[in-house]
Amino acid sequence: MSMFGSxxxxxxxxxxxxxAASTPVAGRSSTAARGESSIGPVMQPPAxxxxxxxxxxxxxxxxxxxxxxxxxxxxxxxxxxLNLDSTLAGRRSLAMELxxxxxxxxxxxxxxxxxxxxxxxxAENGGRVPGSLWNVV
Numbered sequence: 001m002s003m004f005g006s007x008x009x010x011x012x013x014x015x016x017x018x019x020a021a022s023t024p025v026a027g028r029s030s031t032a033a034r035g036e037s038s039i040g041p042v043m044q045p046p047a048x049x050x051x052x053x054x055x056x057x058x059x060x061x062x063x064x065x066x067x068x069x070x071x072x073x074x075x076x077x078x079x080x081x082l083n084l085d086s087t088l089a090g091r092r093s094l095a096m097e098l099x100x101x102x103x104x105x106x107x108x109x110x111x112x113x114x115x116x117x118x119x120x121x122x123a124e125n126g127g128r129v130p131g132s133l134w135n136v137v
Contacts, residue, residue, distance in 0.1 A: 003084065003094040004121055010082040011051060011122065053119070053127040057081060072133060075115040094118075
């Protein structure tokens with residue numbers, strides 16, 4: 001499964017829609033940085049059901065434990081919150097999957113792009129992402 005597919009599965013499982021995550025939508029396109037690229041099969045919720053990304057991640061962060069994760073601004077912390085590989089190798093893999101065209105060694109630029117791109121992909125795949133999350137980086 002793709003890294004973004006894993007993100008969507010974690011979101012659906014958390015939203016109580018584990019069964020809904022079994023329907024892939026092939027050929028979703030990335031529009032970030034206007035670099036069009038297919039990210040492969042992505043899980044899509046039922047058309048009428050959209051999930052509140054901010055509320056869901058806020059609840060997960062509250063239950064995470066003693067570590068205070070800055071998931072609103074950090075792709076590393078967002079991936080940790082979703083129990084995904086947040087290492088540089090994991091982030092590079094996600095960046096390549098989502099069509100990042102920048103320098104993979106410029107981790108600051110890649111991380112900022114990744115954070116916004118993950119939010120964008122969540123919005124394109126059934127998530128409601130409030131404006132307050134788009135302007136934090």
